[in-house]
Amino acid sequence: xAIAVFEWWNAIPWVLIIIGWLIINHQHNARETRKERRDQxxxxxxxxxxxxxxxxxxxxxxxxxxxPQRELTRxxxxxxxxxxQLGLLENSNDxxxxxxxxxxxxxxxxxxxSTFKPxxxxxxxxxxDSIGVLVDKLNAAYIRKxxxxxxxxxxxxxxxxxxxxxxx
Numbered sequence: 001x002a003i004a005v006f007e008w009w010n011a012i013p014w015v016l017i018i019i020g021w022l023i024i025n026h027q028h029n030a031r032e033t034r035k036e037r038r039d040q041x042x043x044x045x046x047x048x049x050x051x052x053x054x055x056x057x058x059x060x061x062x063x064x065x066x067x068p069q070r071e072l073t074r075x076x077x078x079x080x081x082x083x084x085q086l087g088l089l090e091n092s093n094d095x096x097x098x099x100x101x102x103x104x105x106x107x108x109x110x111x112x113x114s115t116f117k118p119x120x121x122x123x124x125x126x127x128x129d130s131i132g133v134l135v136d137k138l139n140a141a142y143i144r145k146x147x148x149x150x151x152x153x154x155x156x157x158x159x160x161x162x163x164x165x166x167x168x
Contacts, residue, residue, distance in 0.1 A: 034146045037086060037087070037088070037142065037146065038142065038146075040082075040085065040086055041086060041088075041138060041139070041142055044079075044082050044083070044086070044138070045135055045138070047075070047078075047079075047082075048079070048131050048134065048135060049131075050075075051072070051075050051076070051079075051106070051131070052127055052128055052131050054068060054071065054072060054075070055072055055105075055106045055124070055127050056121065056124050056127065058072060059108060059110055059118070059119040059123075059124055060118060060119060060120075060121060060124070061118060062118055063116070063118075064113045064116035066113070069111050072106055072111070073111070076102065076103050076106060079099050079102070080096070080099050083095060083099070083138070086138070086142075088138065088141035088142055088144075088145055089141060090141075094137070095134070095137060095138075098130060098133055098134045098137060099134065101130045101133075102127070102130045102131060102134060105126040105127045105129075105130045106127055108123075108124075
């Protein structure tokens with residue numbers, strides 16, 4: 001009767017299989033997260049385009065209408081929470097300022113019934129410009145976060161794991 005002796009090298013294939021599975025699972029989860037974030041970003045960009053159209057329609061209307069004004073205000077207030085939910089921002093101060101600029105451009109001191117005056121389409125370029133800046137910043141943040149090269153990710157990981165050298 002022979003007794004099987006466990007040799008440590010017999011475990012190497014199983015260890016490699018488990019490590020390979022863990023890597024593939026991690027990459028799959030990262031890809032799914034990236035796709036979900038892109039879908040969220042695309043929905044936000046569509047909402048911003050719709051907000052721009054509604055703001056221009058509101059300001060070029062012949063008379064003030066309370067319902068579109070309330071809808072614009074409500075939609076503007078939804079922008080920042082949706083941006084935070086994307087999780088793309090490292091420094092949110094510049095994005096907060098852009099959202100504030102969008103709010104100012106859309107209200108134009110023209111949202112109040114008593115001061116409302118129909119605007120020329122040429123006077124509303126600031127709305128499109130500020131929304132365009134926000135879309136560009138969000139797309140750039142998405143690319144920075146999800147489309148980095150493997151070597152850049154390794155470098156980021158190494159700098160976060162390795163101890164910092166320098167004067168105490």
